[in-house]
Amino acid sequence: MIEVTIKEVEMRIKGLAPYIINSNDVLEEYTLEKCDVVIDAQNFFYSMYKDSGYERFTGGEYDKYADYIKEKLKCFQKNTVTPYFIFKGGHSTNLERRIAKYDEQVRNAMIVINEVRDPLLSRDVAYQVLDELGLKYAISEFESKKNIVDLAIALKCPIISFDIEYCFYPTDYIPYTTISFGGNKLKCQIYRLEKFLNHHRIPRDALAVFGAMLDQNIFPEGYFNMRLQQLKRVPTFKNIKVVLSLLKGDTRKFRQSILNNITEENKQKFKEAESSLLSCLNYKGNRTFLVDYVLHGKLEFGRCDVMWFEKGVCSGRIAIPYVNLVKHRTLLGSSAIENIDMEDSSALSLDIVRYAYDLLSNYDGSTFTFICRDGTNTKRIEVTNELPIKKSDMVTANLFKNGWTDFTPLFDLFLQSMKVDPAALEQLPANARIFMVSLIYFNRKGKEDEAFLYSLMLCYVLLSTSSSLRSRHNIEEDSITETTASGTAATEADYLMAAKLTKKYFTAVGNRSDEKKMHHKLKDFEKRLAPSDRELIHKLDRKTLHLIVQFEFCLANMNYLNNLCATKYPPAVYHYIINGTFVYNLAQQLRNEEFPLLFIKKLLSEAPTILTLFLKLVDFCKGKAILN
Incomplete structure (x- = not known):
């Protein structure tokens, strides 16, 4: 089978989520029972700790939180629903944006503006609860949307998330906020691409035009209201409804009017976004190693497998913080509430991280950048390999490239460096x-x-x-x-x-x-x-x-x-x-x-x-x- 590669789409269309949820003609009433469902785990667990109501300033109340997750997941078992969870990994792009966000988190944590952020170990608690319950999950190396769609297509089942990007894939999508977890039945509402297109009487290529022109990651809000005659008197909050109405007519003519009123540079941006969305709208899915891992619980490693790192992340052998560490040589410090007169609390564990980095990089001698808190600001430190754990003879170029099949004494070497028998x-x-x-x-x-x-x-x-x-x-x-x-x-x-x-x-x-x-x-x-x-x-x-x-x-x-x-x-x-x-x-x-x-x-x-x-x-x- 030829694998079709699509670009991960990251969109921001203000008002689209409420437009879909509040439109009775777009969503269908649906009951989840005796079926499979793929869950966008990053989205599903995003604010779950906050929703639990448990204390977060004094460190996590992880025992209570685990019970809260288990109770939340019982409704799936009760309705014979098999959930599959896919987690997001590191950052393939926009790392500087993530670093800027970290800088803001540090400042906010010190003045207690951190309502959404969870205690440090809460995401790992979610993994461990899923393990305990025998539920299947996998971790993407970077963004998870394509993997989620691939799995949903393989299982022929809907996706649960709260991300507008899924409106541009040919998979059924259940907005998380429409699910009623309280009763005996899992009542919800489901979005189906074909129904959306039929309701608005537009073809798929028109929806690609719609997404490309209103994506605020590409064009600022109101950008086309100042440039297109058809939108000049339209308030921006009505753009979604009006643009969908305009696309019912001559899509090619409307598209050309867009291109006629923007610069060459922006034409290129528009066409690239349109092409990516068309690929998503017509996507047939791929049977990737992650899909097979979730369905069968096994990962096949070739000899010196070139995808060893992605597979290590997928199976949880390589922790998510190691993705940015290895791929970008960057480690972010703590953004928790702590003593601002003392060093960043994550700095204490740098020796552990450095040893893991050396193992993953085959002791290539490279440094990585530790971006950490300094008072209420951040600073950058280059972490060298001047640590007591020298390269062992057992560390070869193919250390993890053939998979994790046998016990290794590499951890014991770290224990010995601590003088622990x-x-x-x-x-x-x-x-x-x-x-x-x-x-x-x-x-x-x-x-x-x-x-x-x-x-x-x-x-x-x-x-x-x-x-x-x-x-x-x-x-x-x-x-x-x-x-x-x-x-x-x-x-x-x-x-x-x-x-x-x-x-x-x-x-x-x-x-x-x-x-x-x-x-x-x-x-x-x-x-x-x-x-x-x-x-x-x-x-x-x-x-x-x-x-x-x-x-x-x-x-x-x-x-x-x-x-x-x-x-x-x-x-x-x-x-x-x-x-x-x-x-x-x-x-x-x-x-x-x-x-x-x-x-x-x-x-x-x-x-x-x-x-x-x-x-x-x-x-x-x-x-x-x-x-x-």
Whole structure:
């Protein structure tokens, strides 16, 4: 089969989305049941953390967020709908625009104008929940639209998104905002290209003219109102309706009037956009490796496969931050709320990133640019290869080019550089190993903070034990299986007691999580009494916020490296490890205690098996000389 290449279309036509959604003659009422559906994951999860109402300033409440995602996805299972998720990757073009946006995010984060942005690990939590539920997904190297359309064409099913570009493909498209997740049935509205064309009595080439002339990424709003006689008296907000009406007549004549009134340079832009849209409108789809991966769960690697990097991204072996790192030699820092008097919180994990970069670039000696926060501004740092991990004999030019099929000891080399014996990790539960390695790295690179370390470890013990308890209940057994290598297990009774004793530390500062979820039910005067983001941030200790973000970067990058190296260690599952609110609250409490460890021992005295698990982690850390 000959593969037809189409250019990814990135459009901005102001008013088109509401025009389609509010037009009763364009969308059809539809029920999703007993079918497949392809979901634009970038779009689907874009504001889901914010919608959940959980706290985001003190680090993610990832355990609660994971449950929120699971609940959201239940409706698909209930209606026998099989969803397939495709995520966006790095930036193939417009990297400077992304960098400019990052610069703005840094400034906004410091003054708490970041309503949409999610906590650092929230996207990875979405992957991990999909893994847990056995749902299929893949990650595009760059933009995901073409892959989404290819998969939808292969499955002959609709796409769920909220992106006007899908109106220009011959696939059925369900705007996300039309779906009713509440009832027993998944009611929604569906857009069909042929119905849209028939309703407006225009051919496909006319729709390409429409998209090219009104795309504000090419021509500013109102550009043609000043140039075309037919639009001079038309207010810009009516352009969509009027242009569609004009295209019912002589499309060629209208198109020529456009070309007659613009410069040669703009003619070229118009024709290129028109041609791209025609390709999309007539696209038949391609059976790509990503489509096969999603459908069959396997990736075929040729010998020294030239597409090894794209396939590594697709399968999740190569983390999304590594795409810009390798393709553009650029790494963006933190834009989270943190202590502006300290260095960018992502800088602490640069050694991990540099080692991954060296492996992916075959130690070619190149530098990459780290764009990071500097106060409330940004700066650029060239990161060299002057790091302690030298090239190993096992690092060959074909290191990852034949795929990830066998275990490699490359991660163990990093552990040895940290003076951590891989065999010592066998003392820990499997799901604690990457977490504890990250903790050791974090503590050695940063400033020792006993209260913060204890808070992290106890949070892990409680969340991982809770997950074990729920897993056991799912298979109708009674006891928890959170067991160390030495055989110590936590009992259900002890977990329930520990949960009761520590409940207040899981409560968001100012009780804002519950307030946000109930916000729409509050009366106006009650809403005015609820603490604002700006008021809250002044109450929070930014030093502790900084530590949380620093650790999350260390944990994420350690997980990315572990996955890249195809190790024997299972990945760290974030929603069974960290709840930022708990860590923040308990760390604040422990800093007020003369003897933090004694405080925890007393706190958990009525839950001895939970305390034992916690103390085993403490002993492990003391053995690695990171606690006194």
